[in-house]
Amino acid sequence: MRSTAAISLAVGLLFSSAGCSTHPNATPDRKLSDTALHEEFAEASVRLYVRRHARLLAVSYAIRTAGTDLCGDAVGPILGIAAWRSNPLFGRPFFEALERIYGVWAGSIAVVAIQPGSPADLAGIRIGDQILQVAGGAIHSDIDLFDRAAAFEDGAIPIALLRDEQEIRVAVEPLLACRPEAFIEIGDLMLTDRARGDHFYVTSGFIRFAKTDDELALVVAHELAHRISGMRVVPGPQVEIRADRLGLYLAARAGYDISVAPEFWDRVALEQPWSLSDDVEHYGWTRVPPHGYMPSRAAAIRKIVAEIQRKIENREPLQPGKI
Numbered sequence: 001m002r003s004t005a006a007i008s009l010a011v012g013l014l015f016s017s018a019g020c021s022t023h024p025n026a027t028p029d030r031k032l033s034d035t036a037l038h039e040e041f042a043e044a045s046v047r048l049y050v051r052r053h054a055r056l057l058a059v060s061y062a063i064r065t066a067g068t069d070l071c072g073d074a075v076g077p078i079l080g081i082a083a084w085r086s087n088p089l090f091g092r093p094f095f096e097a098l099e100r101i102y103g104v105w106a107g108s109i110a111v112v113a114i115q116p117g118s119p120a121d122l123a124g125i126r127i128g129d130q131i132l133q134v135a136g137g138a139i140h141s142d143i144d145l146f147d148r149a150a151a152f153e154d155g156a157i158p159i160a161l162l163r164d165e166q167e168i169r170v171a172v173e174p175l176l177a178c179r180p181e182a183f184i185e186i187g188d189l190m191l192t193d194r195a196r197g198d199h200f201y202v203t204s205g206f207i208r209f210a211k212t213d214d215e216l217a218l219v220v221a222h223e224l225a226h227r228i229s230g231m232r233v234v235p236g237p238q239v240e241i242r243a244d245r246l247g248l249y250l251a252a253r254a255g256y257d258i259s260v261a262p263e264f265w266d267r268v269a270l271e272q273p274w275s276l277s278d279d280v281e282h283y284g285w286t287r288v289p290p291h292g293y294m295p296s297r298a299a300a301i302r303k304i305v306a307e308i309q310r311k312i313e314n315r316e317p318l319q320p321g322k323i
């Protein structure tokens with residue numbers, strides 16, 4: 001892996017192509033030089049997003065596997081992989097780079113990250129594998145892949161892969177976990193209402209903004225809580241506080257330090273001043289994503305954190321009660 005080096009190399013190439021003809025990387029063929037430069041940038045971007053997705057995978061995997069009994073009927077076998085398909089939203093240079101690095105071509109689904117010790121890891125699935133079939137059904141999207149695996153109820157999940165142009169079959173031993181899968185979305189801090197089936201997105205902005213995995217766990221667990229509790233129907237402070245409550249329990253269950261929650265959400269609020277009101281009409285739920293940090297929510301988060309910390313100290317089970 002040469003991910004961080006690739007970024008500095010790309011910047012170096014940018015300056016070299018800007019006119020320093022004595023630079024050792026300079027080439028008389030300006031067009032070729034530009035192509036190489038853009039390929040370096042696109043590959044650096046792929047590696048950056050893969051690192052972010054791998055971080056999201058690690059945190060969401062820990063939360064989903066530790067909270068299985070809190071997820072009601074939103075439970076199914078977890079794989080422990082991040083898989084990408086070519087998507088025009090990221091632009092052609094990005095996906096050409098994806099093809100160069102991972103062999104992902106249009107329409108294929110490739111594994112770009114694996115959680116160590118996960119069922120997929122133990123079954124021998126590797127980074128770069130193309131997923132052809134899950135449980136006998138052809139895979140047409142990353143959603144397809146996770147939905148088919150999560151719905152399988154008949155023992156080890158048969159998966160057909162393409163590796164080095166050879167078809168390989170593996171059997172993934174099922175591990176039950178909370179079912180909603182976390183996907184990465186390019187965007188700022190605003191968590192959106194967008195979802196893919198019963199799955200959810202975390203924006204690249206939030207992954208960057210979360211200084212530690214304890215902080216990222218707060219975002220992932222909050223979004224997961226929305227997905228497993230059907231808390232999308234009537235947006236507003238009470239729905240957010242319910243998602244915070246279940247989310248904080250889920251994060252604590254996975255061993256994350258939830259004492260960082262008040263300060264973290266305070267920092268998020270500084271970025272989103274329009275959401276600092278309990279009056280839903282005041283900032284218009286229809287206009288902005290419903291993740292405001294109203295005063296009632298801030299107070300509730302502090303109370304819930306104290307309640308969970310008391311239970312941890314008293315070695316009581318981390319059960320949130322009725323959500």
Ligand SMILES: [Zn+2]
Pocket residue numbers: 222226240243290291
């Ligand atoms: Zn929310």
